[in-house]
Amino acid sequence: MSETPIGGPSLPQERRIVTAIPGPKSQELIARKNASVASGVGVALPVSVVAAGGGVIVDADGNSLIDLGSGIAVTGVGNSAPRVVEAVKAQVEHFTHTCFTVTPYEGYIAVAEKLNELIPGDFEKRSALFNSGAEAVENAVKIARHYTGKNAVVTFDHAYHGRTNLTMAMTAKNLPYKDGFGPFAPEIYRVPASYPFRDGLTGQEAAAQAILQIEKQVGVGNLAAVIIEPIQGEGGFIDPAPGFLPAIQKWANENGVVFILDEVQTGFARTGDLFAANHEGVVADVVTTAKGIAGGLPLSAVTGRAEIMDSAHSGGLGGTYAGNPIATAAALATIETYEAENLTQRAREIGAIITEFFAGIQQDEDRVGDIRGRGALQAIELVESGSKTPNSALTGAVAKYAADQGVLVLTCGTYGNVIRFLPPLSISDELLREALQVVADGIAAN
Structure with a gap:
């Protein structure tokens, strides 16, 4: 050419x-x-x-x-996308970075406000911004552990949550993600997921199987959080049987366990609703988002109940590039595009x-x-x-x-x-x- x-x-x-x-x-x-x-x-x-x-x-x-x-x-x-391009251009002309935890700026706050509005749940929410999906997941776990004072975290068969040490431990698939990279972070436990094509179970049956294993092999008294992708991504785009996610959510709520939805791949219109949780009316305590949030700019977020998110001490959350002003400008334009189009x-x-x-x-x-x-x-x-x-x-x-x-x-x-x-x-x-x-x-x- x-x-x-x-x-x-x-x-x-x-x-x-x-x-x-x-x-x-x-x-x-x-x-x-x-x-x-x-x-x-x-x-x-x-x-x-x-x-x-x-x-x-x-x-x-x-x-x-x-x-x-x-x-x-x-x-x-x-x-x-035109709105994203224009928003990025405009932001670059003003400033590219200050670090929000040093000198804050409106874009970060505007994205947090928008996420608090859009994420399912009729309760007061708070958000914190990061760079990648794995970073969001790691911080969601960190917050849940701090809030509950407990250490154990339950993930599911076929899960994918990232490539950091903690999120590798949470990810199920060995090659290419985990092989030779251990030892991994402790206190991560894996239970069966719902895989209708292969297990033939109803959502309620699959949930009962997972819950029984949690109760007998982990113990509710030790458990900080349960985390699951509403549709498992790298594991094979596994859409759980109807009723599975609501049953897991209900059990977590009744037992004081933080219920985390990893919407990194499923979020932002991808599944035909703004978030996959909306398909069955599932409301998580904490939601992680990334990927589709900013039109290609690196940005992720953790959004959840105010009392959970606010439990971490000042300075306990953040990062040098977390919520970068260019990425937040892109995110606002991206969300506007989802809605306008x-x-x-x-x-x-x-x-x-x-x-x-x-x-x-x-x-x-x-x-x-x-x-x-x-x-x-x-x-x-x-x-x-x-x-x-x-x-x-x-x-x-x-x-x-x-x-x-x-x-x-x-x-x-x-x-x-x-x-x-x-x-x-x-x-x-x-x-x-x-x-x-x-x-x-x-x-x-x-």
Whole structure:
């Protein structure tokens, strides 16, 4: 290409293959990456991105790929969304940093006010801002322990909560997240989750199983918090059976245990509601958010009951970059975009397209074992024909096929056999359907 294309919605919304993927310019960048970046920092698709927006990513070789990943659910409003771009530009012209815990500024407070308004729960709330999802989760646990004076924390099978030492302990999957990185933080206990495709249990039955294990193996008197993703992300986009989350919440409330929802991947319109908790009216004591909060800028938050959040002593929460003024400006513009463009409804429309499409495929293809998710957070679980045996080989082959054909898809799942769909909410129906057909072709070709 003679010049770098401008990103954002102005990019031509098309799948365009100019070279093999990765092309020569992308290969040059990956060679530089291999020579300079730690090898532990892997990449899913080795292309050199020069622009992105709407539903596409453009690489240095001129290929335009359909984006079904959104930077792992981050660019829900689309890449370089106009309101976000303008807000960031305006903030940069004023100041880029002071550290809120040194000299505060309005943007941080405005984001906290907005989160306190939007997070479910008819009670007084407080928020604290951080940089990443893992940092938010770690601080939520820290606050819950301080509030209760207890140490034990319960997480669930298939959970993913981050890559710090504490959040690695809370994460279930060994490779690539935990292998060789121990020892891990103590007092983390894991109990069964609801996995309808594999356990066949109702929500109430799965909750009873988890609660019994908590009571017998952890002990309510030792327990500070229970933390769960309302839809488990890296574990395989596992949508629990109806009634599971309300039952866990009810038990936690009755036993003085802080109930934490990790909405890092599910929050901000992704599931067809502003927060996934809203689907069953679940109200957590504490909620963690990140990813879709700021249109691609690094920001996360912990929001919860005022008495819990205020229990930490002054100076106990914070961080040098936490609630950076550029990121908070982006967050306010991002939330405005969700609301002004009714992107919760758009997420539901996207979800309906994906579900209907793969339901049709499933009629003739029994290797599509399960179709699940909510809104624009959808997945298919691939299995061996005639069984529920995980088919990770097929999953990897389909992702490779899609990439070669100009469609970016992400895989996940404890067993490595799930393809997840996280398109930007700015993607068109036509582009989405084209990408789904490529995935279907990949299944048929393998």
